[in-house]
Amino acid sequence: MALTREEREKFLAEPHIAAFxxxxxxxRAPLTVPIWYQYEPGGDVWIMTGLDSRKNQLISAAGRFTLMVDRLEPTIRYVSVEGPVVETSPATLEQLWEISARYLPPEKVDGYVDFAWKNHGEQVVLRMRPEHWVSSDLGQV
Incomplete structure (x- = not known):
């Protein structure tokens, strides 16, 4: 059964690893890889990637991308969202800390952020405006 707007936005706001x-x-088939993302209901989705990465080059050419998140328990549920890139900007240390804190245990965040900021090269933040949604909870019958 399809999720309501509130349900799908709440689910997307949870810290799932997305299939990008x-x-x-x-x-070529679409490039599909796991990625960290950030989202607040009603807002834009944002991801961070290397300025010179293949992902960034392909996003620049396509002008849009898709994220899909899912879970298996307590029911199989997924949300897929697709839309245009509405902003690309240099990543900040604060954004790296925010997205890292979303996914890592608190005691690992500072060390990871320090390492990533020094070693991953120049990063960009890409903001996508959700335009098309597909969602379902297969346990709701």
Whole structure:
């Protein structure tokens, strides 16, 4: 059964690892990889990636991307959201800390952020405006 707007936005706001997909060009299937993301209900979704990464190059060419998050327990539930990139900006240390704190245990955040900021190269934040949603909870019958 499809989720209501409130249910799908609440689910997307939880810290799931997303399957990220973007058009990879002629003769190629979409690039699909796991990614951290940030979302608050009613707002834009944002991700962080390397300025020179393949993901960023493909997103720049396509102008949009898709995220899909799911769970298996207590019921199989998923939300997929797709939309246009509405902003690209240099990543800040605060944004790196925010997204890291979403996914890592508190005692690991500072060490990871310090390492990533020094070693991952220049990062960008891409904001996507949710335009198309697909969702379901297969336990709601």
């Amino acid at each position: 997909s973007v058009d990879a060009g002629p003769g």
